[in-house]
Amino acid sequence: MFHQLLSLILLTAPHAISACQSHVSKPPLLWLADLRAGSAHIDSDVTPSLGEAPGRRLIRFEEGATPIPVSLDEKLELEKSGLRYFDVTEVDVEVVFRERIANDRSSLANRAIPSAPTHQAQVKPVIATLSQANLKTDLAELTSYKTRYYKSATGASSANALLAKLQTIASSAPGTGGAVSVSSFAHTWGMPSIIAKIAGTNASGAITIVGAHLDSINQANPASGVSAGADDNGSGCVNLIEAFRKLVAAGFKPTNPVEFHWYSGEEAGLLGSAAVSTSYSKANKAINAYMNLDMTAWLQTGTTPQIGFVSDRTNAGLTTFTKKLVPEYLSGVIATTDSCGYACSDHASWNSLGYAAVYPFESITQYENPNIHTATDTSTSVQFSFAHAHEFTKLVVAFLMELAL
Numbered sequence: 001m002f003h004q005l006l007s008l009i010l011l012t013a014p015h016a017i018s019a020c021q022s023h024v025s026k027p028p029l030l031w032l033a034d035l036r037a038g039s040a041h042i043d044s045d046v047t048p049s050l051g052e053a054p055g056r057r058l059i060r061f062e063e064g065a066t067p068i069p070v071s072l073d074e075k076l077e078l079e080k081s082g083l084r085y086f087d088v089t090e091v092d093v094e095v096v097f098r099e100r101i102a103n104d105r106s107s108l109a110n111r112a113i114p115s116a117p118t119h120q121a122q123v124k125p126v127i128a129t130l131s132q133a134n135l136k137t138d139l140a141e142l143t144s145y146k147t148r149y150y151k152s153a154t155g156a157s158s159a160n161a162l163l164a165k166l167q168t169i170a171s172s173a174p175g176t177g178g179a180v181s182v183s184s185f186a187h188t189w190g191m192p193s194i195i196a197k198i199a200g201t202n203a204s205g206a207i208t209i210v211g212a213h214l215d216s217i218n219q220a221n222p223a224s225g226v227s228a229g230a231d232d233n234g235s236g237c238v239n240l241i242e243a244f245r246k247l248v249a250a251g252f253k254p255t256n257p258v259e260f261h262w263y264s265g266e267e268a269g270l271l272g273s274a275a276v277s278t279s280y281s282k283a284n285k286a287i288n289a290y291m292n293l294d295m296t297a298w299l300q301t302g303t304t305p306q307i308g309f310v311s312d313r314t315n316a317g318l319t320t321f322t323k324k325l326v327p328e329y330l331s332g333v334i335a336t337t338d339s340c341g342y343a344c345s346d347h348a349s350w351n352s353l354g355y356a357a358v359y360p361f362e363s364i365t366q367y368e369n370p371n372i373h374t375a376t377d378t379s380t381s382v383q384f385s386f387a388h389a390h391e392f393t394k395l396v397v398a399f400l401m402e403l404a405l
C-alpha cells in the first residue's frame, strides 16, 4: 500500500505552496521514504531511535488516503519539515464524517447563504468601534511568550492568559448577562483550545464560527526554539479578540449563536480544530458556517492590498458571499482568489466534516509572509501591517453579524 500511495502522490501535481507552511516541494511520502532511508537531507539531530518500529502516530497526507503510522521521532521531523498533514491518531475527521452521515444525512443540507449583505445599519456602527491599537496591544501580549508551541509550558500559559482576558471581556458585557461565555477545551497535550460564545435568541440555531490557531512553531527547533508567531497566527488571534471585545461591548444579540475558537496544535497536524470540530459533529450540533483566519498582517511592499480567498477545501457559495463583504465594509483592499493545498489550516477540519468553510488569507500565497515558522516572525518588519490586519477584524464582525442576526 505504501508504494501504491507513493506512486499516486508522485504522479500528482507539485505540492501546493500555502498558508502556514514553509516552501517544501518534495511529495510527503517521498520525504518519508528518504527519512527512513536516512538520506542526506535529514537534519543531523535526528535521534538514533528513528529506526524504531513506527506506529505511534497516524498521519494522513492526502484526502482519502489510508493513514500512515510513524514513530514519535518521525512525527517530530514532520513538524520540522513544513509539510502539511492531518495527525489522525486521536480523531480522524474523515471517519467521523462518514459515521455521521451514515446515521443521518440531514446535517449535510446546505444552509441558506444570503445573496448579499443586508445588515449594514447594525454592522457599520460596530465596525466603527474597532481598534488597531488594541490589535497591537493584544499581539504584544501573545508574542511575549518564548513560544506558543502546543507541547510547551509557555503555549499552555498563553492559552490560559487568553482565557482570563476573554473572561474579563465577557464579565463586562452590558446587557448580555448570561449570554456570553468563555471556556477552555482540554486536549491530551498541555495547551488547551479556547472557545468564546455569544448565545442566540434561538438557542439551538445553527452556529456561525470564526476560528484561528493560537499555537506557534519554530520549525528548526520546535521543542525549545523561539517562536513569537506574530503573523502566524498571532494576527488572526487578535482579530478574533478585538471582534469579540467590540461585539460584546455593543451588546450584540444574534438570532443564532456565534462562537470564537482559538485552536491549539494546528502546527502539528490540525490537532485542536480536529478535536473541537469532531466533538461538535458527534454532538450533532447544527453548524451554519466556519471562517478561518490564519495570517492576516503581512503586506508585501509594492503589492496591492488584498484578501486572498482560498478556493480549495472551502465552500464556494460561502466564499462568494464573504467576498461581497469586502467592498461593502472594508477599505483599501480587494478580494482575490488562491489555493492552499491539503490540510493547510484549520478550515480543513470543518470542511472534512461536511460543514461550509471560508478562508480569507493575508494575500495570495505568492506574497505571503516569508518569515513564518522562524524566530523572525515578529511584528517589527515594515511589511507587518496592523492597518492590513485591521481590515480582517472588520471582516470578522461583518461575517458574524450578517450570518447570525
Ligand SMILES: [Zn+2]
Residues within 6 Å of the ligand: 019, 020, 213, 232, 233, 266, 294, 295, 345
Ligand atoms: Zn498558521
